[in-house]
Amino acid sequence: MPRRGPNNGGDKRDRILRAAVKIFSRNGFFNSKVSEIARASGVADGTIYLYFKNKDDLLISLFEEKMGEVVADVRRRLAAGGSAIDKLRIFIENHMDLLERESGLVEVIMVELRQSTKFLKDYTPVKFFEYLEVISDILEEGKREGAIRPDLNVSVARRAIFGALDELCLTYVLSGKRKYHPSVTAAEVCRLLLEGLCVPGADVGKG
Amino acid sequence: MPRRGPNNGGDKRDRILRAAVKIFSRNGFFNSKVSEIARASGVADGTIYLYFKNKDDLLISLFEEKMGEVVADVRRRLAAGGSAIDKLRIFIENHMDLLERESGLVEVIMVELRQSTKFLKDYTPVKFFEYLEVISDILEEGKREGAIRPDLNVSVARRAIFGALDELCLTYVLSGKRKYHPSVTAAEVCRLLLEGLCVPGADVGKG
DNA sequence: CTCCGATGAATGAATCTCCATTCACTCAAG
DNA sequence: CTTGAGTGAATGGAGATTCATTCATCGGAG
Structure with missing residues (x-):
């Protein structure tokens, strides 16, 4: 039950942002992969694009x-x-x-x-x-x-x-x-x- | 005479550096292409690698x-x-x-x-x-x-x-x-x- | 209450583009 | 002829973005 369903808990966007802070601070924006951020936030690559227009927009x-x-x-x-x-x-x-x-x-x-x-x-x-x-x-x-x-x-x-x-x-x-x-x-x-x-x-x- | 020959006048390295300053300042390091710098310094892409180990080294x-x-x-x-x-x-x-x-x-x-x-x-x-x-x-x-x-x-x-x-x-x-x-x-x-x-x-x- | 189609969040493999780097080749000079 | 600076087209890899597909959830019909 906790894994699937629309907008599981509503915290996804925030999880992604927090992960982005971690990854960007570690590697810098240009050396960070979107897929890394996805992994770090426990989300699929494509999911990030549901919440942000693109990598720039995420930053x-x-x-x-x-x-x-x-x-x-x-x-x-x-x-x-x-x-x-x-x-x-x-x-x-x-x-x-x-x-x-x-x-x-x-x-x-x-x-x-x-x-x-x-x-x-x-x-x-x-x-x-x-x-x-x-x-x-x-x-x-x-x-x-x-x-x-x-x-x-x-x-x-x-x-x-x-x-x-x-x-x-x-x-x-x-x-x-x-x-x-x-x-x-x-x-x-x-x-x-x-x-x-x-x-x-x-x-x-x-x- | 001025176009070919080894190390044409010895100013190539400096031309490349000067062009790099111009291009990097305009676009930032990550958005600058090595080929742009080559063009701006009037040199072939490969020539840059005769004077610098790679893009990082150039910076x-x-x-x-x-x-x-x-x-x-x-x-x-x-x-x-x-x-x-x-x-x-x-x-x-x-x-x-x-x-x-x-x-x-x-x-x-x-x-x-x-x-x-x-x-x-x-x-x-x-x-x-x-x-x-x-x-x-x-x-x-x-x-x-x-x-x-x-x-x-x-x-x-x-x-x-x-x-x-x-x-x-x-x-x-x-x-x-x-x-x-x-x-x-x-x-x-x-x-x-x-x-x-x-x-x-x-x-x-x-x- | 149960079943079923609709919905849309989420997925992640495939695509598509871009660009640093390489290297086979050219040619001026010695 | 030999050398090696210079060339620039071709390569290889990387990674952002897409999209066909999956599946939990929901609401209406029976």
């Missing part, structure tokens, strides 16, 4: 749906309140911590999103932009509170912050997760971003 | 040799002297400026290097590490001069700096080079890195 759905969960989750954590600086800290810690909770997903996003954003025609990474929005929101709030420089260019800063975190996650993953534990790194980056590289009060030659 | 050679030139070039610019802070500024401006001078190369490195570092067995991006070394050297020098916080974790900071720059370059490229001119962005990032996000003297709640 895009993965980005949007899983990234959507990540955005919703971090928004929930931030809603708890606190100052903008607190929130930035929470955001950063949460980002680095994703590596432990959802390492496969983070790896796929880090490594494949660029490729896809650049080469897949008519794909806009909507949920990824939302993630960047979360950073903007925090920075703007910080300005209002007077904690963050009012002349900060938020749209450059949010990219810089994301880029820094992303690169550090990548380092962690590529090192076989041996160097720089996420929580240690998070603290270090927080300080770098908040205080900068210089010794307090040093003349930096503005301009 | 790796491209990374190492072109990146090597980039490293040598930035080192030359930095040798001029100045304070560590000046040098960091030069480094950042140079990095962002590469997008104008060598956009194809920068795009290939940004988009393909991650894939390759992660999935190509036994490939260590030596020249890329050297590029990171350049940042470390500047930061260490800054510590010695007393301009940079002595407790800064250099190996986290250099990755964060690279990541920030890389992401900003990517944004510029993906926006069709319409948003955030490199030189403007460079100035903004410099300030972010040197002074941080906060208003001077603000309490950040260290620890």
Whole structure:
């Protein structure tokens, strides 16, 4: 009884997505076979095409749906309140911590999103932009509170912050997760971003 | 006379590499055909295999040799002297400026290097590490001069700096080079890195 | 209640396309 | 004549996608 019948339990689509995360993160999109994903999700090759238009669509759905969960989750954590600086800290810690909770997903996003954003025609990474929005929101709030420089260019800063975190996650993953534990790194980056590289009060030659 | 004969002028290998940069940056590694690169470099398909072991090797050679030139070039610019802070500024401006001078190369490195570092067995991006070394050297020098916080974790900071720059370059490229001119962005990032996000003297709640 | 045809989810072998790589051959130069 | 760089058509393998087929389930008829 548990094997056949239409839409056996309704979890097939999700099983496929989860398997895709695993396979894509292990081999990369181009080196992953649809048949591998089928095997890993306990489904026939053809079944994947009942739920996704094609291999590209599988990857895009993965980005949007899983990234959507990540955005919703971090928004929930931030809603708890606190100052903008607190929130930035929470955001950063949460980002680095994703590596432990959802390492496969983070790896796929880090490594494949660029490729896809650049080469897949008519794909806009909507949920990824939302993630960047979360950073903007925090920075703007910080300005209002007077904690963050009012002349900060938020749209450059949010990219810089994301880029820094992303690169550090990548380092962690590529090192076989041996160097720089996420929580240690998070603290270090927080300080770098908040205080900068210089010794307090040093003349930096503005301009 | 100019068409036939062994190693016609000795520039074939370089023509192939240059064409590869163009094609890979346009289509991505996996969507590029070896025959396209052959056509673009005015060479037969088989000729490519006289100079490179296979398609992967072509990409790796491209990374190492072109990146090597980039490293040598930035080192030359930095040798001029100045304070560590000046040098960091030069480094950042140079990095962002590469997008104008060598956009194809920068795009290939940004988009393909991650894939390759992660999935190509036994490939260590030596020249890329050297590029990171350049940042470390500047930061260490800054510590010695007393301009940079002595407790800064250099190996986290250099990755964060690279990541920030890389992401900003990517944004510029993906926006069709319409948003955030490199030189403007460079100035903004410099300030972010040197002074941080906060208003001077603000309490950040260290620890 | 039982039987039967309709439905459509699921399957996975077969197909179809694509492309990296090879290699038998060409020919300029020494 | 010999050498070997260069060629590009042919090959072989891979893997995305298709589709004819299977079978659990369901609803209506008897």
